[in-house]
Amino acid sequence: xxxxxxxGSGGKATSDLIKNIFAKxxxxxxxxxxxxxxxxxxxxxxxxxxxxxxxxxxxxxxxxIGKLAVCGTVNDLAMSGAVPKYLTCGFIxxxxxxxxxxxxxxxxxxxxxxxxxxxxVAGDTKVIEGKGGIYLNTSGVGFLSGNENISSxxxxxxxxxxxxxxxxxxxxxxxxxxxxxxxxxxxxxAPLNEITKKLLENSIRIKFMRDVTRxxxxxxxxxxxxxxxxxxxxxxxxxxxxxxxxxxCDILGLDPIYMGNEGKMVSIVxxxxxxxxxxxxxxxxxxxxxxxxxxxxSGEENTVLMKTSVGGTRIVPELFGESLPRxx
Amino acid sequence: xxxxxxxGSGGKATSDLIKNIFAKxxxxxxxxxxxxxxxxxxxxxxxxxxxxxxxxxxxxxxxxIGKLAVCGTVNDLAMSGAVPKYLTCGFIxxxxxxxxxxxxxxxxxxxxxxxxxxxxVAGDTKVIEGKGGIYLNTSGVGFLSGNENISSxxxxxxxxxxxxxxxxxxxxxxxxxxxxxxxxxxxxxAPLNEITKKLLENSIRIKFMRDVTRxxxxxxxxxxxxxxxxxxxxxxxxxxxxxxxxxxCDILGLDPIYMGNEGKMVSIVxxxxxxxxxxxxxxxxxxxxxxxxxxxxSGEENTVLMKTSVGGTRIVPELFGESLPRxx
Numbered sequence: 001x002x003x004x005x006x007x008g009s010g011g012k013a014t015s016d017l018i019k020n021i022f023a024k025x026x027x028x029x030x031x032x033x034x035x036x037x038x039x040x041x042x043x044x045x046x047x048x049x050x051x052x053x054x055x056x057x058x059x060x061x062x063x064x065i066g067k068l069a070v071c072g073t074v075n076d077l078a079m080s081g082a083v084p085k086y087l088t089c090g091f092i093x094x095x096x097x098x099x100x101x102x103x104x105x106x107x108x109x110x111x112x113x114x115x116x117x118x119x120x121v122a123g124d125t126k127v128i129e130g131k132g133g134i135y136l137n138t139s140g141v142g143f144l145s146g147n148e149n150i151s152s153x154x155x156x157x158x159x160x161x162x163x164x165x166x167x168x169x170x171x172x173x174x175x176x177x178x179x180x181x182x183x184x185x186x187x188x189x190a191p192l193n194e195i196t197k198k199l200l201e202n203s204i205r206i207k208f209m210r211d212v213t214r215x216x217x218x219x220x221x222x223x224x225x226x227x228x229x230x231x232x233x234x235x236x237x238x239x240x241x242x243x244x245x246x247x248x249c250d251i252l253g254l255d256p257i258y259m260g261n262e263g264k265m266v267s268i269v270x271x272x273x274x275x276x277x278x279x280x281x282x283x284x285x286x287x288x289x290x291x292x293x294x295x296x297x298s299g300e301e302n303t304v305l306m307k308t309s310v311g312g313t314r315i316v317p318e319l320f321g322e323s324l325p326r327x328x
Numbered sequence: 329x330x331x332x333x334x335x336g337s338g339g340k341a342t343s344d345l346i347k348n349i350f351a352k353x354x355x356x357x358x359x360x361x362x363x364x365x366x367x368x369x370x371x372x373x374x375x376x377x378x379x380x381x382x383x384x385x386x387x388x389x390x391x392x393i394g395k396l397a398v399c400g401t402v403n404d405l406a407m408s409g410a411v412p413k414y415l416t417c418g419f420i421x422x423x424x425x426x427x428x429x430x431x432x433x434x435x436x437x438x439x440x441x442x443x444x445x446x447x448x449v450a451g452d453t454k455v456i457e458g459k460g461g462i463y464l465n466t467s468g469v470g471f472l473s474g475n476e477n478i479s480s481x482x483x484x485x486x487x488x489x490x491x492x493x494x495x496x497x498x499x500x501x502x503x504x505x506x507x508x509x510x511x512x513x514x515x516x517x518a519p520l521n522e523i524t525k526k527l528l529e530n531s532i533r534i535k536f537m538r539d540v541t542r543x544x545x546x547x548x549x550x551x552x553x554x555x556x557x558x559x560x561x562x563x564x565x566x567x568x569x570x571x572x573x574x575x576x577c578d579i580l581g582l583d584p585i586y587m588g589n590e591g592k593m594v595s596i597v598x599x600x601x602x603x604x605x606x607x608x609x610x611x612x613x614x615x616x617x618x619x620x621x622x623x624x625x626s627g628e629e630n631t632v633l634m635k636t637s638v639g640g641t642r643i644v645p646e647l648f649g650e651s652l653p654r655x656x
Contacts, residue, residue, distance in 0.1 A: 039472060042374035050452050080366075126382045
């Protein structure tokens with residue numbers, strides 16, 4: 001069936017869409033109440049986040065817009081130290097969007113939500129004119145205990161930069177799909193809340209955690225360097241990149257540290273805890289290829305440097321310009 | 329300035345847009361931390377909601393998409409009995425959207441947030457191809473004490489239906505703008521959380537509260553009739569409609585009970601509390617024209633009926649079809 005403007009009216013067509021697709025697959029006792037607001041158990045300290053998703057194509061190797069939308073919001077919550085709990089989803093559908101595609105996306109959201117341990121508690125659907133595009137917003141709430149030990153204020157020389165795995169997979173997957181290139185590269189799209197939970201449970205002294213999405217590792221670390229007034233030195237040869245992704249980048253002149261990922265995080269931890277943290281991350285699903293890729297050094301504030309594979313040192317600025325549009 | 333794909337990259341252009349428009353006008357200590365997730369004080373019971381906004385035109389008499397986005401989410405939270413606290417906003421911008429328009433919208437969001445007593449704690453921006461369209465998602469969290477006295481399970485014969493004011497203003501405003509009709513009609517777009525707060529503070533026995541948006545009063549009451557298995561009788565002549573809106577509807581063959589509003593709510597309260605509730609609502613801003621418009625009767629379950637102005641009785645079904653597309 002094709003979406004029409006009537007599906008956004010708030011009347012019978014909207015409620016049929018909700019019943020036959022959204023509620024069917026995302027079912028849980030809270031959503032079943034079908035109220036405009038969900039009333040749920042809270043916590044003394046909560047984390048809140050929002051993300052919209054406009055990725056094209058909607059379906060790609062290793063994932064789809066629905067999986068992406070759950071992982072993106074779960075990961076933002078997890079990076080603050082929170083345990084992700086509740087998600088909301090807002091669909092903006094273009095006229096003539098296919099309800100079979102929507103159902104596939106919603107099933108993917110439901111499966112990813114189960115893996116990440118979150119439930120969808122509220123949703124909304126709007127329809128606009130267009131050519132069948134599907135856009136998605138997920139917002140989320142997570143709980144904090146107040147004992148999370150994350151503080152960039154404590155950042156100091158010797159702190160260690162740990163990357164949870166190889167860079168560039170998601171970016172290379174989307175670009176390959178758009179260029180009709182056939183290869184074995186798959187998106188890394190994944191929920192990272194098991195990793196953050198275990199780091200916190202093991203009292204790792206974390207100075208910073210962030211998922212490495214749009215803008216890539218270079219942009220994320222520049223933001224941290226500025227906010228904490230420190231200098232970071234990366235070791236290029238320690239940054240994990242899959243061989244097929246490396247080849248893809250070489251051909252197209254791409255730099256993995258500027259490429260977007262959807263299942264990778266970077267953490268900066270106290271030097272004494274670095275090996276333990278690395279072991280924990282490697283023991284988790286999605287953290288198997290984790291590596292120590294740099295450290296905080298005594299150098300120019302607000303700066304990210306990189307020791308290159310050929311032995312030189314260069315400044316690594318944040319991403320300027322557009323990178324790959326609509327990667328998430 | 330015109331929006332380009334670079335503004336959605338997550339790099340420098342994105343952060344400039346955030347700094348120069350979003351953070352500038354929505355500034356507060358939480359947002360100032362510029363984290364992907366906001367960490368805030370919570371509560372034992374919370375309400376969560378989400379809504380996307382695709383209204384066209386973006387600016388209309390009495391409001392704009394930004395004011396709408398704040399009121400819509402604040403009102404959904406308020407109707408659950410919650411005190412609205414935190415909002416997030418996700419912008420989906422089409423290429424060539426005007427940053428002056430975006431700034432006007434964000435200023436409007438900021439002013440409405442102040443009136444409603446909420447703060448924006450997190451945001452996101454994505455850019456898609458297109459012709460300058462602006463779409464907006466707001467999600468929100470509100471706090472409940474657990475002592476809110478709202479229960480549709482207690483709904484019984486004699487309960488009274490109170491409408492907080494005149495119907496049809498927003499719908500008629502949007503339609504007038506699209507048809508290039510000049511008249512004095514203005515959108516009713518407004519936050520209703522003062523009304524819900526006062527009703528709860530005064531221990532009114534509330535069976536149901538809902539803002540009357542897409543689908544209109546008819547659809548909202550049908551949903552309630554079905555969920556509570558009751559029968560509602562409306563009195564057509566008691567339903568307030570402004571004279572100029574009535575004239576507009578007569579000419580176009582529109583029925584105000586199916587028209588969308590953005591600053592109206594309907595409540596169903598115990599008969600003994602009806603006059604007190606009406607007085608409270610009338611004492612609040614945006615509730616001055618409140619009226620008792622019907623009651624729960626002993627009749628066919630799941631049904632809404634209306635005693636018409638000419639003395640007959642008719643069944644009032646929910647909205648079927650599309651009504652006015654992109655009204656919010």
